[in-house]
Amino acid sequence: MVAESIPERRPVLPASSRAVISRIRMPLSALLVSLLAAAAAVVIPVSAQAAAPSATHAAATVSSAPASLPTAEEAAQSGITLVLAPATSAAVGPNQDLPVTATITNSTTSAMTTAQLDLYLAEDALTTRSMLDSWLRPEATSGTPGDLMLSQPLAITLQPGHSTTIDLTVPAASIGLTTANPWGARGIAATLTSADGVRVDARSTFVWSLGESVAPVTLTLVVPITVPAGSAGENGLLSAETLATLTGPLGQLTRKLDATFDRPTTLAIDPMIIASIRILGSSAPASAVNWLERLANSLNDSFALSYADADIALEAQAGAPALLAPISFDQAIDPTLFTGPAVDTEPTEAPAAPGAPVAPSPTPTLSPVVPPTSADLLDWNYSTTGLGWPGAGTVSVNDLNVFADSGIGSVLLSSNNVNRPDSTLTPNAAVLLGRTSGLVSDSAVETALRAAASAVSDDTWRAAMAEASAQLAVVAAEQPATARTLLATFDRSSSSTPLRLGQTIQAVNELTWQKSGTIADARASTPTAGTNFASRSEPDTRTATAQRLLSREAALTAFSSSLNDPLALTGPQRLNVLTLLSASWAPEPVAWESAVAASMTGSADILQSITVTTKGPVNVVSSKVDIPVSLGNSLNQAVSVRVQVVPSNGRLLVGGVIDATIDANSARIVNVPVTAAVGNGEVTLRVALSTPDGTPIGAPAEIAVNVRADWESLGTLLFALLVVLFFGFGIVRNIIRRRRERHTKIADQDDSRPVEESAQATPTEQVTDGSPDTPVAPAPPAPRAPDSEDAGDGSRG
Missing domain, CATH: 2.60.40.10 (Immunoglobulins)
Incomplete structure (x- = not known):
């Protein structure tokens, strides 16, 4: 009927x-x-x-x-x-x-x-x-x-x-x-x-x-202004090409801003988008610059997400003592991209006389402008501050303390993160959580609105909107004279902008049994008594992967103390980690693991960029010697390291730690003094590199050494013996030669002496047999020549 x-x-x-x-x-x-x-x-x-x-x-x-x-x-x-x-x-x-x-x-x-x-x-x-x-x-x-x-x-x-x-x-x-x-x-x-x-x-x-008339439901709608997972580069910034696509006529960011611009919604803005556009300076795409200017001029309520929309619950559960934030953008700022309007660099001259040749006008140049600082890149006039938005249904009770310590006063939670009292009355969005307060989204209204925004056909959109309309009507009718305050969010992990986001927001705004609210309205609503926090957690696999990222970042931070400019490493590394912790990766676990693996490989290469290239074996044949150790640096900046060498046994004694500086993309040899101790044999030198503050760099390298220290004494003895033999032989040879020469001379003298001289030989003269040992009698003195006195005295005969 x-x-x-x-x-x-x-x-x-x-x-x-x-x-x-x-x-x-x-x-x-x-x-x-x-x-x-x-x-x-x-x-x-x-x-x-x-x-x-x-x-x-x-x-x-x-x-x-x-x-x-x-x-x-x-x-x-x-x-x-x-x-x-x-x-x-x-x-x-x-x-x-x-x-x-x-x-x-x-x-x-x-x-x-x-x-x-x-x-x-x-x-x-x-x-x-x-x-x-x-x-x-x-x-x-x-x-x-x-x-x-x-x-x-x-x-x-x-x-x-x-x-x-x-x-x-x-x-x-x-x-x-x-x-x-x-x-x-x-x-x-x-x-x-x-x-x-x-x-x-x-x-x-x-x-x-x-x-x-009924008291309309105050509904706060939160729309994330984010980008798809994997949009940022390894430096944690959006490239000019990516921004041109996202802010183009059909780009995702353009469609989101079109759907929400000056409509009664609260925008949750990813600061990475703002910084990526600003850091490009004059090279930023015109569409991106216009998009950012339009966003700045919008009347929407707004608050900041974590950089790259990093999941703050995942950070806390992975062991971060405080929520992560960008360290520095200085390494990515190009001063040449920031210039002012064209000005004349030459002084203005007086007008030329009539008929005089006209001098060429000076070429105008762009005046330099002070590049923005890291703080300038992130600065934005948010209407709400101190608000955090973790992943849906993943917040644990311990996370709340990390949030509070990081300056977050209010947390956006999904309805399954709280236990509501059994009642036919719908509670307000606000809840008390101890050191922080919570704003709980209404799951029923939120589900219906998300379904409407992502509907691909008119019939499914109308069906979803009918459910959302009925949900709000039931809440309004529960206590017609008492207004309720609800909050609903749109999906932040979608890889594309919902097709009917603007249509859905407009349709909700036309319902007479609801009125648009802001985050401030949700915060001001009366918390419902009996609401308790329901502790949840991230999946174990996500937490374990996040822990690997944080551990690797800690290793790189320690490693950076060896660099002349540590921020050149830690700045982009922090941005990269934040992009990998983005909540938008949650529905794409396989792609996320692949992106994390690529990041881990790249960071491993950095940690292995300072190496010991000497392999050995090295022969030690002296009691004291300097062993050359070659160090390589593949980074694009100079590094300072400490070299410590430890022998595997007591055959060698090694001196103290050696400090060395290696230029960018180069190698250097350091001499390690060693002393042979006892015995000969094989020794392995374990060469460990560390930063100036003692943080190990890479795995220790091993150099094989053959110790033959007794060869030095034996060699000296043999050399001395050879010297003695050589010079001894020479001396003996010279003595024999000289004696031979002497006897030859005597023999020659004997052969030339006159016969009469020989006949007048004294009886005491001994005849020699030519032997060098035969004694020879002294020759008689020669007759004295008459002096002048005698010559004058003719009587002396």
């Missing part, structure tokens, strides 16, 4: 209204029977895709008034789907028709030619959120879903793989609601029965209004 306004079927009616309707029930029933008979002859207009056959023909081919409805599993197996929704989100009142749309999709292999569509009104008003959820997603269906409002035969030819949308209008008289029925959400259902008996159903809602 056609739906009737019967008190027993409308439990929300007040007692006085039920008494009045009871007294007029019989005349009203007679009137409705007459209206039903008249309505049977009325032809309901449908779309051109579905021309209605006569009622008589439909009754002969398709059965109406079904005895039972198919289960969801049976409907899915049938291959026919049905989507039902009001054609508008506006409320329907007395004497107003109800326009609805029904979209039928044929996924079977055969065409559907004849069907009947029946529309029903739920027997009970949807006065609580649990009733609304049970109506839209029933666990089981049996019998009819309510009072029949309209039965429409359909003569259609729906080919396999095709869809058709049918526009229907339920007359006001057939709705069955009057001024006796109060304001609130109502359920509608549709069943589709084909000629071969295939049956599917669909459910939706609309809002019944008598024009009375």
